[in-house]
Amino acid sequence: MNDKQRLLIQYICDGDIKKAQQQARIILNELTTAKDEAFRINMLHKLDAKPNMIELPYNLREFLVAEDVSNFPESRFVLRPEEAKIVEKVMSIVKASERLSELGISYLPAVMLYGGSGGGKTILARYIAYKANRPFVYVRFSSVVSSYLGNTQSNIAKVFEYARTAPCVLCFDEIDAVGMARGQKNDVGEMNRIVIALMQEMDSLPNNVIIIGTTNRYDRLDSALIRRFPIRHEVRPMSRSDINNLAERFFKYAGIVTDGWLKDWCDTNFLDIELASTVIEKCTQLMVDRIIQEIDTKKYNS
Ligand SMILES: Nc1ncnc2c1ncn2[C@@H]1O[C@H](COP(=O)(O)OP(=O)(O)OP(=O)(O)O)[C@@H](O)[C@H]1O
Ligand SMILES: [Mg+2]
Incomplete structure (x- = not known):
């Protein structure tokens, strides 16, 4: 066991969930093998999704x-x-x-x-x-x-x-x-x-x-x-380059490879100026379509 893993176990045993999550993030970010990639992305997403509410009086x-x-x-x-x-x-x-x-x-x-x-x-x-x-x-x-x-x-x-x-x-x-x-x-x-x-x-x-x-x-x-x-x-609506940047970040985070198609997709789906929420909605819709497609393909093949 290395020092980072030891620290993670210590935080868990101390009941310090916040520090344990931070430590888990450090360990996940250091995973480099292809075998761990899907696990790394999946777990980091789970950590990001935590609302992390703070107790108030x-x-x-x-x-x-x-x-x-x-x-x-x-x-x-x-x-x-x-x-x-x-x-x-x-x-x-x-x-x-x-x-x-x-x-x-x-x-x-x-x-x-x-x-x-x-x-x-x-x-x-x-x-x-x-x-x-x-x-x-x-x-x-x-x-x-x-x-x-x-x-x-x-x-x-x-x-x-x-x-x-x-x-x-x-x-x-x-x-x-x-x-x-x-x-x-x-x-x-x-x-x-x-x-x-x-x-x-x-x-x-x-x-x-x-x-x-x-x-x-x-x-x-x-x-x-x-x-x-x-x-x-x-806070102004997004310009063309902001839109491309946001879509690229969104898909990269979702693990979708954007090489070769992203710019054309953005050009056809967005005007020169768009609200960030519109960009997020369309990117999410594309993801939904892909997920449905994957599910249908799996069903068809099984
Ligand atoms: N610069 C940005 N980078 C990444 N995502 C963004 C950015 N700006 C906005 N978003 C996303 O766009 C959506 C709308 O953003 P947000 O809720 O902050 O807008 P708002 O101006 O507060 O809207 P409202 O006035 O309706 O409350 C959210 O999903 C947010 O994550
Ligand atoms: Mg708001």
């Missing part, structure tokens, strides 16, 4: 979902240069946060990701958490917004209290649900108070808490709330 489970994103499937992710810059910027603010705090300067690494549905905002937020080596914690707005007057503010306070004590990436997915412009026609007093509570909490956060808001209704967001997010980025 009982009173927060209703409002927050915390994920360990250390297994983020980087090989399937297309990082475009403009998004790489955003990630770098967040990391540099985090790095400078201590010094800024000492100087009494408040500068949150807060990012507002906006753009059409299916463009890749949530996955980019997860990627930022992965790069920052922090859990990805997202807020369930539907539970935070209480029908009982006054409860919403205290729920928001609980969420921020958690972020202050546990380093994480706090993601307000679809922030437009509460961040609508105050004074809009359908605005109610409660909504107004929620936006204010959210802004006040953000103003009192330490500089090292990473906040991400995502929305596909940027136009509806309160301008004062937008100002709290110094980094704003539109």
